[in-house]
Amino acid sequence: MSIINIALTGLNANRAGLDVTAQNVANVNTPGYSRQQAQFAALGPSSALGVSAGNGVEVTSIRRISDEFVVRQTWATQSQASYSSRYLSNMSQLESVMGADSFNIAKGLDNLYAALNDASVKPESTPLRQQIISEADALTRRFNTLSESYYSQHKDLSEQRTAAVELSNSLLVNIADVNKRIVEMSSTNGNPSQLLDERDALIGQLSEMMSIKTNMQPDGSLQVTLASGQPLVLGDQASQIKAIPDPSDPYLAEMEIDFAGQRFPINGDIGGELGAITDYQVDTLLPFRQTLDEMAVAFADAFNNTLATGQDLNGNAGQPLFTYDPASPSSSLKITGLSPDELALSSDGTPGNSDVLTDLVGLSNQTFAITGYGNIAISDAFTAMVGDTAIKARQVTSDAKAAENLNAQAISVKENLSSVNSDEEAANLMVFANAYQANMKVISTANNLFDTVLAMF
The missing domain is CATH 1.20.1260 (Ferritin)
Incomplete structure (x- = not known):
């Protein structure tokens, strides 16, 4: 019936x-x-x-x-949020270092100039001369430790990049595999919902590493590319991301995509955590390190050149107090091992004469050409660096909060639709x-x- x-x-x-x-x-x-x-x-x-x-x-x-536009918006905001979060984390570390008393170059200079002033009362005094040498040594250690801190963070960023590349490559392989299974299930009129959720989750993780674009294919697979167009996943084929070390700096790297034997250089911003790592290294950390090197060279040369105009207590020509390796001045800056009586604080070697010592004190107000800061006193240059760090950290914090809010809104829209x-x-x-x-x-x-x-x- x-x-x-x-x-x-x-x-x-x-x-x-x-x-x-x-x-x-x-x-x-x-x-x-x-x-x-x-x-x-x-x-x-x-x-x-x-x-x-x-x-x-x-x-x-x-x-x-599910809505493809909503999901894509979630991935896009996730990339920006991850970029901002990673940049903020690194910037906060730098701000903490710059604010540490033991790394304060300006304070080290003040201490040295104070010792020079004290010695002007009795230039021939061995204890006062020893105090100059001690403060000079303490200043070099401030330069050294700050430079080493920059170097350590630079190295850490390289390790972060390596880990991010490895994770990204693993995600690409998994996305390609899920693509294959979705196509197979769709061809037999099966229900691929669970696989689609899995693929979305994998691409969401990938979007944290870099900015991506996606394009749905007729067979149900999803084509994934970088925002700049280089292929990441086509069907069941996955690319491999490679970080090629810079010949001049092993902790910097050029990024490229290797897809089916073809190489695609990544020019411009890759976005996500990988983009934040490179941008922070190139735009913030390395310029700061360059500025510190320039400060070390300018100060050491000026101090040594001034000493060269005088004579020590033995009547010998003035010798340098500071030495450094031109390849890495701030990290290698150190004192030469002069004894107190070898400090050439007088132009004629007379024990009570302090004209060269007066010139050394005058270096506190002398200006030097420092990249990014123009002609400026060394102490003022460091103070400006600290100020720039604080300003940039506040801006990055604001950007990170805005990106996080946008991502939270996108996630909320997605959950309201799909959960x-x-x-x-x-x-x-x-x-x-x-x-x-x-x-x-x-x-x-x-x-x-x-x-x-x-x-x-």
Whole structure:
């Protein structure tokens, strides 16, 4: 009887609806899960002859509730948030270093000039001359430790890049594999919802490492490229990201994409954490290190040149107090090991004469050409560096908060669209359960009608 067949289709369709609802409820707390929805369609008459209401209902598909634009917006804001967060973390470390008392170059200079002033009262005093040497040595250690701190962070950033590249390459391989499985399942009319969620999660992690673009393909796979266009994943083929060390600095690197034997250089900003690492190294850390080197050279040369105009207590020509390696001045700056009586504080070697000492004190106000700061006193240059660090740190903090808020908004929109709503699913359970029972009632009614017909004979 057609009434029973129609009711059976209703039973099957509403049982599928119950299954989908149960799956949603089971995954109400599963991160990244996109709720599903059974799609129903009426079955029309099997023949154009005669009058027929139809043949019941069928489930045409199980729809995954997601919006490609919303998901892409989440990935885009995630890239910016990760970039800002990584940059802020590095900038905060630099600000902490620059604010540390033991790294304060200006304070070290003040201490040295104070020792020079003290010695002007009695230039021939061995203890006072020793104090000059001690403060000079302390100043070199400030330069050394600050430079070493820059170098250590520079090295750490290289290690961060290596880890980010390794993670990115692993994600690319996994995305390509999921692409393959989605295509295979879609070709057999299977439900790839779980695989689509998995792929979205993997691409979300990748977007933290770099800025990406995606393009849906007819076979269900997703093409992934860098924002600048270089291929990352095409179908089931994955690229490999490589960081090629800079010949002049092993902790800097040129980034490139290797796809199927072809190399694509990454020109410009890669975005995400990888972009933040390189940008911070190139735009902030290395210029600061260069400025520190210039300060060390300018001060050491000026001090040594001034000493060269005088004579020590033994009547010998003035010798340098500072020495450094031109390849890395601030990290190698040190005192030469002069004894107190070898300090040439007088132009003629007379014990009470302090004219060269006066010239050394005058260096505190002498200006030098420092990149980014013009002609400026060494102490003022360092103070300006500290100020610049604080200003930039505040700006980066503001940018990070804005990026985080945008990402949170994008995630909220995505979750409102795709996440499971317990109240809605509870209502669906009632709807499908009632429909299922109603179809059972139809079968029961059909059975009663059949029994009544049999009873007539």
